Amino acid sequence: MIDLRRLKVLRAVAHYGTITAAARAMHFTTSAASQQIRQLGRELGVALLEPHGRNVRLTEAAHTLLTHADAIEARWEQAETDLRAAKDEPAGLLRLCSMPTAVSRLLAPVVAPLTTKYPKLKIQLREVEQQQAFDLLFSGEADLAVIEVTPANPPRTDARFDQRPLTDDVFDLVVPAAHPQAAAEVVDLADFATADWIISSVACTCREHTLAACGAAGFTPHIAHDALEWNAIGHLIAHGLGVALVPRLAYLAPHLPVKRLHLANPPTRKLLTTTRGGGYTNPAIAAAHDALSDVAA
Known part of the structure; x- marks a missing residue:
C-alpha cells in the first residue's frame, strides 16, 4: 500500500525542483524529505532518487510514478468534493x-x-x-x-x-x-x-x-x-x-x-x-x- 503522505513529498520535489525547496514548503528538514522518498521507493521496490553531481535527482521510475500520483491527487480532490457536497450547493x-x-x-x-x-x-x-x-x-x-x-x-x-x-x-x-x-x-x-x-x-x-x-x-x-x-x-x-x-x-x-x-x-x-x-x-x-x-x- 502506498503511503499518500510520502507521495505528496515526491510531488512537492517535482513541483519545486529540489528536495530542499520541497522540504521548506512542507515544513520538513531536507533529510526528512529525502528519507520519506527513499522509504516510498523501498515500499515500491524501485529507486526514486539517484546521485546527480553533489546532489540527487528523481529517477525515471519517480517520473513514471508522478504521472499516477497526479491522477490520484485529482481523484482525491473529487472524492473530497463528493463527500462534503450538500445538495451540490457551494x-x-x-x-x-x-x-x-x-x-x-x-x-x-x-x-x-x-x-x-x-x-x-x-x-x-x-x-x-x-x-x-x-x-x-x-x-x-x-x-x-x-x-x-x-x-x-x-x-x-x-x-x-x-x-x-x-x-x-x-x-x-x-x-x-x-x-x-x-x-x-x-x-x-x-x-x-x-x-x-x-x-x-x-x-x-x-x-x-x-x-x-x-x-x-x-x-x-x-x-x-x-x-x-x-x-x-x-x-x-x-x-x-x-x-x-x-x-x-x-x-x-x-x-x-x-x-x-x-x-x-x-x-x-x-x-x-x-x-x-x-x-x-x-x-x-x-x-x-x-x-x-x-x-x-
Missing part, C-alpha cells in the same frame, strides 16, 4: 488569488454576488505573483486562481492543474490628453517610435508585451521613465512625461488627463482560471468560475 471557504489587476477588476466583483446567492459560502481573496499562485494551488492554500499565460507556466497538459480560458486582455496605448493624436480612434504603434516611453525595468509580463509589440512595429522604445504600478504610470503620462501600453483591465483614475488609444494590431495577454486537477467538480469553484466568466465577458 459552501465553506473558497480561496481565490491572482495578480493585482485581476483581483480588483475580476475577483472583487464576484464576491458579494456569490456570497449573497450562497449564504453558506465564504470567499477569501489574496493578491499574489504569478508563480506564487501555482505554488498556492499545489499546496492546497488556494482553490482557484486567475493567471496569465506565460512560457514559464506549467503546460496545459499538466495533470496537476486544470487551466481554462477566461478572457483576452487587450493593451491600449495611453497618451497625455493634449497629445496631437489623442483624438484619433485608432493609431499605429510605429507612429510612436520616437516618443518617450514609460516602461518598468523590473522583469514582468507587461514589460515583455511592450517590448515585443514595439519590436514588431519596427523600433526599440526610448525608455524615459521607469514605473511598475499602474497608478504611477497614469500620473506620469498625465504630466506629459511619456506614453505607455496599458492593459484594459488596469484601472486608471478617470480624473487623469490621459487618453486610451486603440491600436491597429494591439498586443493581448491571455488570462486563464486555474485550479488543481479535479477542482472544477467542487460546486464552489465551479460557481466562482462561472461568475468570473460573466464578469470577464
Whole structure:
C-alpha cells in the first residue's frame, strides 16, 4: 500500500525542483524529505532518487510514478468534493488569488454576488505573483486562481492543474490628453517610435508585451521613465512625461488627463482560471468560475 503522505513529498520535489525547496514548503528538514522518498521507493521496490553531481535527482521510475500520483491527487480532490457536497450547493471557504489587476477588476466583483446567492459560502481573496499562485494551488492554500499565460507556466497538459480560458486582455496605448493624436480612434504603434516611453525595468509580463509589440512595429522604445504600478504610470503620462501600453483591465483614475488609444494590431495577454486537477467538480469553484466568466465577458 502506498503511503499518500510520502507521495505528496515526491510531488512537492517535482513541483519545486529540489528536495530542499520541497522540504521548506512542507515544513520538513531536507533529510526528512529525502528519507520519506527513499522509504516510498523501498515500499515500491524501485529507486526514486539517484546521485546527480553533489546532489540527487528523481529517477525515471519517480517520473513514471508522478504521472499516477497526479491522477490520484485529482481523484482525491473529487472524492473530497463528493463527500462534503450538500445538495451540490457551494459552501465553506473558497480561496481565490491572482495578480493585482485581476483581483480588483475580476475577483472583487464576484464576491458579494456569490456570497449573497450562497449564504453558506465564504470567499477569501489574496493578491499574489504569478508563480506564487501555482505554488498556492499545489499546496492546497488556494482553490482557484486567475493567471496569465506565460512560457514559464506549467503546460496545459499538466495533470496537476486544470487551466481554462477566461478572457483576452487587450493593451491600449495611453497618451497625455493634449497629445496631437489623442483624438484619433485608432493609431499605429510605429507612429510612436520616437516618443518617450514609460516602461518598468523590473522583469514582468507587461514589460515583455511592450517590448515585443514595439519590436514588431519596427523600433526599440526610448525608455524615459521607469514605473511598475499602474497608478504611477497614469500620473506620469498625465504630466506629459511619456506614453505607455496599458492593459484594459488596469484601472486608471478617470480624473487623469490621459487618453486610451486603440491600436491597429494591439498586443493581448491571455488570462486563464486555474485550479488543481479535479477542482472544477467542487460546486464552489465551479460557481466562482462561472461568475468570473460573466464578469470577464
